[in-house]
Amino acid sequence: xxxxxxxxxxxxxxxxxxxxxxxxxxxxxxxxxxxxxxxxxxxxxxxxxxxxxxxxxxxxxxxxxxxxxxxxxxxxxxxxxxxxxxxxxxxxxxxxxxxxxxxxxxxxxxxxxxxxxxxxxxxxxxxxxxxxxxxxxxxxxxxxxxxxxxxxxxxxxxxxxxxxxxxxxxxxxxxxxxxxxxxxxxxxxxxxxxxxxxxxxxxxxxxxxxxxxxxxxxxxxxxxxxxxxxxxxxxxxxxxxxxxxxxxxxxxxxxxxxxxxxxxxxxxxxxxxxxxxxxxxxxxxxxxxxxxxxxxxxxxxxxxxxxxxxxxxxxxxxxxxxxxxxxxxxxxxxxxxxxxxxxxxxxxxxxxxxxxxxxxxxxxxxxx
Ligand SMILES: Cc1cc2nc3c(=O)[nH]c(=O)nc-3n(C[C@H](O)[C@H](O)[C@H](O)COP(=O)(O)O)c2cc1C
Numbered sequence: 001x002x003x004x005x006x007x008x009x010x011x012x013x014x015x016x017x018x019x020x021x022x023x024x025x026x027x028x029x030x031x032x033x034x035x036x037x038x039x040x041x042x043x044x045x046x047x048x049x050x051x052x053x054x055x056x057x058x059x060x061x062x063x064x065x066x067x068x069x070x071x072x073x074x075x076x077x078x079x080x081x082x083x084x085x086x087x088x089x090x091x092x093x094x095x096x097x098x099x100x101x102x103x104x105x106x107x108x109x110x111x112x113x114x115x116x117x118x119x120x121x122x123x124x125x126x127x128x129x130x131x132x133x134x135x136x137x138x139x140x141x142x143x144x145x146x147x148x149x150x151x152x153x154x155x156x157x158x159x160x161x162x163x164x165x166x167x168x169x170x171x172x173x174x175x176x177x178x179x180x181x182x183x184x185x186x187x188x189x190x191x192x193x194x195x196x197x198x199x200x201x202x203x204x205x206x207x208x209x210x211x212x213x214x215x216x217x218x219x220x221x222x223x224x225x226x227x228x229x230x231x232x233x234x235x236x237x238x239x240x241x242x243x244x245x246x247x248x249x250x251x252x253x254x255x256x257x258x259x260x261x262x263x264x265x266x267x268x269x270x271x272x273x274x275x276x277x278x279x280x281x282x283x284x285x286x287x288x289x290x291x292x293x294x295x296x297x298x299x300x301x302x303x304x305x306x307x308x309x310x311x312x313x314x315x316x317x318x319x320x321x322x323x324x325x326x327x328x329x330x331x332x333x334x335x336x337x338x339x340x341x342x343x344x345x346x347x348x349x350x351x352x353x354x355x356x357x358x359x360x361x362x363x364x365x366x367x368x
Contacts, residue, residue, distance in 0.1 A: 001102065001148055002176040002210040004234050005029035006220055006251055009241035010080040010106065010152065014287065016280055017054075017067050018270040019248050020077070022263075027220065028251035030076050032239075035106045036066060037119070038083040038092035046095070052275055055099050064277065068099055078102040078150065082109075084118035084129065086136040093141040102148040103141060105133060108180045110154070121154055121184045127165055131172050138173035150176035152214070155183050159196050166200050170207035177204055178239055181215040188242060192216050194230055201236060214239035219250035246287050261295075261320035264288050268312055272305055281308070294322055301330045303337060 008015065008023040010032035020031040044057040044065045057066040068077060079100040083089035093103045107130055109120035123130040134151055142149040151174055156162045169177055179200060181192035192215030204211040213236060217223050223238040243250050247263055250256035257263050267288060271281040282299065289296045295315060302308045307330060314323045 002030065002150070002212055002237050005212070005237040006223055007078075007212060007237060007239045008032060008244050008248070008251070009214060009239045010035050010078075010104065011241055011245060012111075013280065013283055014241075014245040016276060016284075017069065017274050018267055018276050018281070019244075019284060021069070021072055021270050021274070022248040022266055023244060023251055024072070024076060025266075026249035026252045026256070028076075028244075028248075029237075030078060031073065032104060033066060033068075033077065033079045033100070035080045035082045035109060035120075036092075038081055038085065038088040040065060041081070041092040041095055042088065044095070046099075052273075054274065057096065066096070067274070069274065070099065075101055078104050080104040080106050080152070082106050082119045083133055084123065084126075086129075086133045089133045090136050090140045093137055097141055097145045097147055100147070102150060102175075103137060104150045104152055104176075104178075105130075105137065106152055108152045108154045108178075110184045124153060124156060124165070124184060127168060131168055134169065134172040134174050142173070142175075148175035150174055150178065152178040152180065154180045155193055157183050157185075159199070163196075163199055163203060166203045170204060170209045174209060176210045176212060178212040178214055181213060188216075197230060197232060197236075201232065210235065210237065212237035212239050214241065218243045219255045220253055221255050245284075259320065260289055260293075261315055261317070264295075264315075265312065265317070268308060272309075278304060278308075281305075293320065295320070298322070298326055298330065303333065307333055 006028065007030040008020060008028050012034040015032060015034040023031055041057065044059055047056045047058060049056045054067050054069050056064055058064050077100050079096050079102070081089055081092050081103060083092065083105065089105065097103065106120050107123040111120065115122040118126065134149060137149045141147065151169055153165070156165060166177060181194050181197070182190060197213060201211050217226065217238050217240045227234065227236060240250060247256050249263060264285060267284060268281070282302070285299050286296065289299060295311065298311045299308065302311060310329055311326050314326055316323055
């Protein structure tokens with residue numbers, strides 16, 4: 001399933017549905033969901049959203065945790081779990097397994113939210129726990145549901161330690177290992193370490209486990225030449241994060257769409273079609289639109305999809321320039337929403353006063 005594929009990386013915030021769909025529309029082979037923590041997923045309820053034909057996992061307070069469109073992502077969606085507990089990992093995986101094509105465990109994220117409770121890259125320091133989570137997932141989720149289990153790791157500081165970890169991971173029965181070719185201490189701006197990928201590959205290959213490499217891959221063209229340059233076989237796959245966050249079309253064979261306004265339009269259309277959380281859409285647009293374009297500021301001022309649509313309509317489709325200044329419109333919208341908020345508060349106050357008066361009258365009646 002994973003062999004030789006070029007994939008969209010798991011990315012918290014950035015890897016939501018519209019990004020995944022845009023990547024798939026542009027030649028991406030497999031998409032990872034953002035990491036979702038086991039305990040959070042377990043608390044969700046699965047609903048079929050009849051308005052847009054999506055499957056939604058939501059918390060009791062209505063917060064959407066995960067959305068997928070089965071007929072668009074089927075066969076291509078890997079769900080990433082954050083866990084430091086074999087039981088919780090299984091419980092969480094069982095919750096979504098019917099709607100996804102594979103379950104991945106995050107053992108590579110060095111961010112505080114992940115490692116503070118022993119998850120993500122922290123699992124690299126507890127290999128027994130890491131392997132027991134994976135074995136549990138394989139025997140209790142992967143095998144009975146015929147879905148592959150995989151893991152995403154980082155390199156350890158010493159080559160020999162990385163290789164023996166890979167050997168142990170392969171023995172758990174997983175089907176794929178993604179290696180982010182940086183150590184836990186390295187930042188994304190640092191050049192990845194690719195010296196001994198072939199040694200990692202040989203171990204994986206001997207266990208029939210596929211290998212995906214990650215780190216500073218820009219697009220499909222660069223990935224193909226990188227494989228050649230490093231003398232890596234064609235069945236090694238690649239995974240792209242940051243480059244795909246600013247341009248989810250980098251998977252196509254030509255290095256991706258170059259014009260940010262074209263990517264922006266495609267992204268907005270998908271976000272609106274699939275009812276993406278507006279805050280998330282704005283976050284993604286802040287990654288797609290260059291900070292020096294006036295459109296960046298206009299989008300930052302939008303409060304809802306109507307306003308965003310207005311801004312979208314005043315951008316020249318041919319060159320991304322602005323056809324008219326939307327400031328007056330956006331300002332009037334702010335005034336309108338302030339007015340609406342005031343009316344809402346007044347109504348609320350009136351309601352409360354009426355209720356209090358009714359209560360007083362009621363209690364008087366009772367006394368009589
Ligand atoms: C916005 C963002 C969110 C990320 N979230 C996750 C995550 O949820 N799970 C994970 O394993 N890695 C996460 N990562 C790390 C990436 O998947 C990837 O390993 C890293 O960025 C290196 O790839 P790149 O050089 O192509 O950016 C995230 C990276 C970014 C930029």
